[in-house]
Amino acid sequence: MNESWRLSNRGCEGWATFSLLVAGVGSGEIVLHFLKNLGRKRDEPQSFAFSRPLVALHSDDWGRVGVRDREGFELLRSRGLRLGERPYDLYTLETAEDVSALTELLLRHRDVAGRSPCLVMNVCTANLDFSKMRADGFRRTMLLPLSAGLPGSWSRPGLFDAYRAGIDKGVFQPALHGTTHFSDAAAVRALAKNGERAQLLQTFWTAETPYIFWRMPWIGYEYWSPEAAKGGFLSAERQNELVIQSCKAFSQCFGTQPLSACAPGYRANTNTDRAWAAAGIHVAVSGTGDGLRAPFIDEYGILHVYRNVDFEPCEHEPDIEKYLELAALCFARGLPLVISIHSINFHSTLKDFRGPSIATLDRLLSALESKYSELLYVNDEDLYRMVTAGVFADGSAKVRVKVSVNQHAWSQGIAQRGSA
Numbered sequence: 118m119n120e121s122w123r124l125s126n127r128g129c130e131g132w133a134t135f136s137l138l139v140a141g142v143g144s145g146e147i148v149l150h151f152l153k154n155l156g157r158k159r160d161e162p163q164s165f166a167f168s169r170p171l172v173a174l175h176s177d178d179w180g181r182v183g184v185r186d187r188e189g190f191e192l193l194r195s196r197g198l199r200l201g202e203r204p205y206d207l208y209t210l211e212t213a214e215d216v217s218a219l220t221e222l223l224l225r226h227r228d229v230a231g232r233s234p235c236l237v238m239n240v241c242t243a244n245l246d247f248s249k250m251r252a253d254g255f256r257r258t259m260l261l262p263l264s265a266g267l268p269g270s271w272s273r274p275g276l277f278d279a280y281r282a283g284i285d286k287g288v289f290q291p292a293l294h295g296t297t298h299f300s301d302a303a304a305v306r307a308l309a310k311n312g313e314r315a316q317l318l319q320t321f322w323t324a325e326t327p328y329i330f331w332r333m334p335w336i337g338y339e340y341w342s343p344e345a346a347k348g349g350f351l352s353a354e355r356q357n358e359l360v361i362q363s364c365k366a367f368s369q370c371f372g373t374q375p376l377s378a379c380a381p382g383y384r385a386n387t388n389t390d391r392a393w394a395a396a397g398i399h400v401a402v403s404g405t406g407d408g409l410r411a412p413f414i415d416e417y418g419i420l421h422v423y424r425n426v427d428f429e430p431c432e433h434e435p436d437i438e439k440y441l442e443l444a445a446l447c448f449a450r451g452l453p454l455v456i457s458i459h460s461i462n463f464h465s466t467l468k469d470f471r472g473p474s475i476a477t478l479d480r481l482l483s484a485l486e487s488k489y490s491e492l493l494y495v496n497d498e499d500l501y502r503m504v505t506a507g508v509f510a511d512g513s514a515k516v517r518v519k520v521s522v523n524q525h526a527w528s529q530g531i532a533q534r535g536s537a
């Protein structure tokens with residue numbers, strides 16, 4: 118487990134300083150009678166609890182290529198890599214069929230308001246441009262924006278149409294993960310030394326695979342790498358440049374700016390938050406870390422949302438009862454249940470992760486729906502609107518949600534961010 122640390126505000130216990138009512142109205146929208154700013158200092162962080170069971174699905178790594186199916190797998194094996202030791206040796210890239218199968222599963226499920234679960238799909242907005250890099254002798258990294266297609270010999274017919282179909286049906290909400298996922302600075306350092314690490318990178322790149330993290334954790338994450346100076350994070354200026362670049366690439370791909378972001382490897386600091394806020398991102402997502410945490414709004418106006426369940430069937434057989442217990446704990450505290458399930462779980466070309474994952478996710482959602490008749494599926498945009506603008510458009514007039522705001526004193530603390 119790799120872990121990192123992130124400065125953040127941590128709220129104290131004690132809810133219900135005052136309540137906000139989210140009530141259904143005849144137009145079909147839920148309107149929050151929002152007692153905004155009541156009795157609080159301007160920059161004091163607010164955290165929130167919800168009166169109804171809310172369930173969100175978060176998923177990272179979409180659009181990021183890995184091992185190029187059987188051909189790339191055999192090529193890497195022929196170069197001496199013993200692939201198959203861990204699930205991420207078999208991480209490839211989702212196909213249109215994988216995405217469609219997930220879309221169908223989500224459409225089969227409904228909450229009490231008639232809405233399907235909406236998977237927040239965190240996207241990497243570029244891949245390495247292997248063709249250009251090969252022509253350059255693999256001496257440096259070069260990027261191919263996702264909007265320009267897939268690099269080198271990678272082929273995924275219909276994939277982008279499948280993403281868009283799911284978005285149009287409301288079962289996917291694209292969000293920002295990053296540009297490359299790994300630390301470009303770490304790759305540059307390795308290439309400059311021209312040693313074993315450079316050789317390993319060039320072996321992967323020859324097979325049109327960017328890297329496999331567990332085999333080379335020194336490669337780090339987009340905003341952080343273990344061997345960099347000053348705690349490993351990039352400077353505020355560099356993070357800002359990268360966020361601007363990835364937001365531009367995101368809008369070229371999806372025709373809209375990202376509202377929500379989750380840093381690669383969950384490695385983000387306050388400079389990342391500031392860059393996200395400047396780019397118009399309203400929701401910052403953190404990993405499961407070391408406990409259940411309430412969503413809160415920071416000094417930049419960003420709503421921080423914490424995942425609280427790692428649901429990764431590709432890694433181990435999920436224990437549905439255990440997840441139901443976690444759900445009960447979250448709901449008892451007024452927290453949304455935020456389920457993390459990475460894209461690898463829906464891959465199928467080297468190993469069928471998709472079939473078992475869809476079956477177990479189906480079981481989990483069915484169990485939640487039958488246990489909690491009041492359950493609502495929400496995405497990051499819904500949560501942000503509920504706590505700020507007072508609107509939760511769900512198409513139903515029957516739903517009421519009470520939102521409690523904690524405005525007790527906050528203290529600066531160190532909040533642990535989970536592993537990738």
Ligand SMILES: [Zn+2]
Pocket residue numbers: 177178294298381382537
């Ligand atoms: Zn990731």
